Amino acid sequence: MSKTKSDIVAGLGGDRELYSGLIRLHILHHAAEERIFGLGMVEELARHGYRISPGTLYPLLHGLERKGYLRSSEKRLGKTSRREYQATALGKKALNGASNKLRELFGELIEGK
Numbered sequence: 567m568s569k570t571k572s573d574i575v576a577g578l579g580g581d582r583e584l585y586s587g588l589i590r591l592h593i594l595h596h597a598a599e600e601r602i603f604g605l606g607m608v609e610e611l612a613r614h615g616y617r618i619s620p621g622t623l624y625p626l627l628h629g630l631e632r633k634g635y636l637r638s639s640e641k642r643l644g645k646t647s648r649r650e651y652q653a654t655a656l657g658k659k660a661l662n663g664a665s666n667k668l669r670e671l672f673g674e675l676i677e678g679k
């Protein structure tokens with residue numbers, strides 16, 4: 567099963583390309599603060615109005631892990647287990663750089679500076 571890039575951010579209509587970077591940053595932000603897991607992140611993103619299915623979120627998580635921004639481990643929960651993700655030092659550094667860019671963009675876009 568292969569997913570194309572445009573499948574990644576389903577549920578955002580024709581604007582999905584614009585949002586895909588924001589969603590990655592959003593994931594990275596939460597992973598820098600606490601351990602996150604797929605379904606929890608699906609709910610968190612839904613809270614912000616991003617409707618993403620687990621099938622589209624997991625490739626994002628894997629991609630961020632491949633880049634070295636996230637590290638994952640298996641957590642045992644009784645008889646089952648789930649994979650949890652947390653930001654690496656590299657991921658936090660990338661997030662920092664992106665935050666500066668976002669601040670700049672926010673200034674222009676929202677505050678009209």
Ligand SMILES: [Zn+2]
Pocket residue numbers: 592596610614
């Ligand atoms: Zn959030």
